[in-house]
Amino acid sequence: MKKYEIGLFGLSVMGQNLALNIARNHSIAVYNRTTSKTENFINNKVDNQEIKAAYELEDFVSSLEKPRKVMLMIQAGKPVDLVIDGLLPYLEKDDIIIDGGNSHFEDTNRRLNNLKEKGIRYLGVGISGGEYGALHGPSIMPGGNENAYAEVSDIMEDAAAKTEKGACVSYLGPQSAGHYVKMVHNGIEYGIMEVLAEIYDYLRKVLQLKPAEMGDIFAEWNQDFESYLVEITAKIMKKDDPKTGRKLIDLILDKAKHKGTGKWSVQNALDLGTAIPTINAGVNARLMSAIKEERVENSAQLKNSNQAVVDKKEMLPLLKSALYFSSVIAYAEGFKLLKTASEEYDYNLNYREIARIWEDGCIIRSGILEPIQEAFSENMDLNTLIIAQQFRTQLNAAAEEITDLITTAAQSGVPLTAVHAALDYFNSLKSEELPANLIQAQRDFFGAHTYQRRDDEGTFHTEWE
Numbered sequence: 001m002k003k004y005e006i007g008l009f010g011l012s013v014m015g016q017n018l019a020l021n022i023a024r025n026h027s028i029a030v031y032n033r034t035t036s037k038t039e040n041f042i043n044n045k046v047d048n049q050e051i052k053a054a055y056e057l058e059d060f061v062s063s064l065e066k067p068r069k070v071m072l073m074i075q076a077g078k079p080v081d082l083v084i085d086g087l088l089p090y091l092e093k094d095d096i097i098i099d100g101g102n103s104h105f106e107d108t109n110r111r112l113n114n115l116k117e118k119g120i121r122y123l124g125v126g127i128s129g130g131e132y133g134a135l136h137g138p139s140i141m142p143g144g145n146e147n148a149y150a151e152v153s154d155i156m157e158d159a160a161a162k163t164e165k166g167a168c169v170s171y172l173g174p175q176s177a178g179h180y181v182k183m184v185h186n187g188i189e190y191g192i193m194e195v196l197a198e199i200y201d202y203l204r205k206v207l208q209l210k211p212a213e214m215g216d217i218f219a220e221w222n223q224d225f226e227s228y229l230v231e232i233t234a235k236i237m238k239k240d241d242p243k244t245g246r247k248l249i250d251l252i253l254d255k256a257k258h259k260g261t262g263k264w265s266v267q268n269a270l271d272l273g274t275a276i277p278t279i280n281a282g283v284n285a286r287l288m289s290a291i292k293e294e295r296v297e298n299s300a301q302l303k304n305s306n307q308a309v310v311d312k313k314e315m316l317p318l319l320k321s322a323l324y325f326s327s328v329i330a331y332a333e334g335f336k337l338l339k340t341a342s343e344e345y346d347y348n349l350n351y352r353e354i355a356r357i358w359e360d361g362c363i364i365r366s367g368i369l370e371p372i373q374e375a376f377s378e379n380m381d382l383n384t385l386i387i388a389q390q391f392r393t394q395l396n397a398a399a400e401e402i403t404d405l406i407t408t409a410a411q412s413g414v415p416l417t418a419v420h421a422a423l424d425y426f427n428s429l430k431s432e433e434l435p436a437n438l439i440q441a442q443r444d445f446f447g448a449h450t451y452q453r454r455d456d457e458g459t460f461h462t463e464w465e
């Protein structure tokens with residue numbers, strides 16, 4: 001019986017496209033819990049590729065070359081545990097399970113360590129790029145058992161997006177390093193998406209622009225940014241609704257959903273004691289958007305009576321600066337979190353390499369990743385990107401410009417939460433002096449928590465009254 005190089009379990013949108021992508025260079029067997037999906041895939045999506053459809057789990061596993069490589073592209077969470085349990089009776093020592101879904105990194109650590117005891121090797125692999133990326137070349141973020149990665153690296157490299165620097169995949173580190181980096185990638189994505197949404201809000205509510213005009217502005221700015229998210233925002237602004245002929249963006253309900261990776265980034269950042277306010281603003285804004293009915297009720301009673309008077313020609317460059325500034329800060333927060341996590345969890349991350357594999361295939365690909373790589377090439381231990389010579393002058397200049405933008409937005413009742421958070425993150429990080437002396441005094445006042453002095457060693461308590 002012919003043996004296949006890799007097996008892919010899970011034929012939803014990502015799994016189907018990734019299977020077709022892998023099949024361009026490698027033989028692959030596929031399986032899905034619901035067999036009709038497998039039939040539909042084989043009959044309607046597969047042309048001449050060498051893809052074997054398996055309808056029984058045992059047949060699926062036994063059709064694979066040893067050591068077997070089984071890639072899971074299924075819903076994250078409990079299903080991954082259930083599927084691993086189902087596979088185990090058919091697997092042998094040294095076989096490799098690859099979880100390509102958006103699993104929580106702590107689940108990946110648990111699974112990896114449990115399977116290690118059984119002799120099964122495990123890789124937690126973050127994959128970004130949506131369904132298009134899965135088919136044409138995603139950014140792939142693998143972590144876990146390093147010698148297992150060596151055995152699948154050719155498959156991963158062939159499937160990944162390519163730049164002139166190579167394939168957008170690199171072994172990132174032990175344990176859950178891959179899923180952790182993917183989580184932070186998604187956190188940065190939340191931050192930049194929110195910044196773009198806020199700029200769109202300013203353009204429509206303060207400058208009173210129409211979507212088509214905004215589309216032109218975003219497209220023009222993107223000649224400098226080369227950002228996928230800016231590119232799709234420009235295209236979204238131009239899209240007509242076939243049903244009504246109006247711009248589709250005007251017909252989409254303003255309630256944003258989320259699947260969890262942004263929230264996990266914020267939760268873990270808090271656990272590690274690292275501030276990521278721009279990313280946090282992205283998560284919070286989705287929560288605020290979700291209470292639409294409440295917002296509608298409130299707005300009837302709390303009408304905004306002011307409208308800032310602004311000059312479009314003057315404000316557009318400031319909006320472009322805000323987009324640049326806040327995007328760089330979202331990356332800076334993400335890389336700071338990666339550095340903290342790498343030290344805490346011994347991931348030994350290579351930040352330059354992470355920026356390199358994000359340069360194509362993934363949702364946060366943009367021109368900003370090139371200077372980020374340069375900054376880490378010059379200093380891999382860089383504490384924060386805001387002091388890198390590639391950014392510091394531009395950030396300082398942009399920070400001054402953004403102030404006017406924030407003022408006029410506030411006057412018009414338009415929230416610029418992420419842009420504001422980015423500015424305050426920058427201002428906090430570059431402040432020699434913060435008002436935390438007062439916080440310490442208050443803590444000591446009501447709770448005898450003690451404080452340190454600038455002029456003496458040790459800890460002190462004062463009877464304040």
Ligand SMILES: NC(=O)c1ccc[n+]([C@@H]2O[C@H](COP(=O)([O-])OP(=O)(O)OC[C@H]3O[C@@H](n4cnc5c(N)ncnc54)[C@H](OP(=O)(O)O)[C@@H]3O)[C@@H](O)[C@H]2O)c1
Pocket residue numbers: 009010011012013014015032033034037073074075076078079082083100101102103127128129130131
């Ligand atoms: N969609 C994206 O753009 C995107 C981007 C990056 C990463 N991801 C991640 O990639 C993974 C796959 O995403 P997706 O959107 O293609 O699919 P999905 O909607 O997250 O999951 C559906 C797949 O999971 C399978 N499944 C669910 N519960 C199962 C169980 N108990 N036992 C066996 N199979 C089970 C389903 O099988 P049935 O057909 O039998 O129900 C189906 O194949 C997810 O972890 C997702 O977070 C998605």
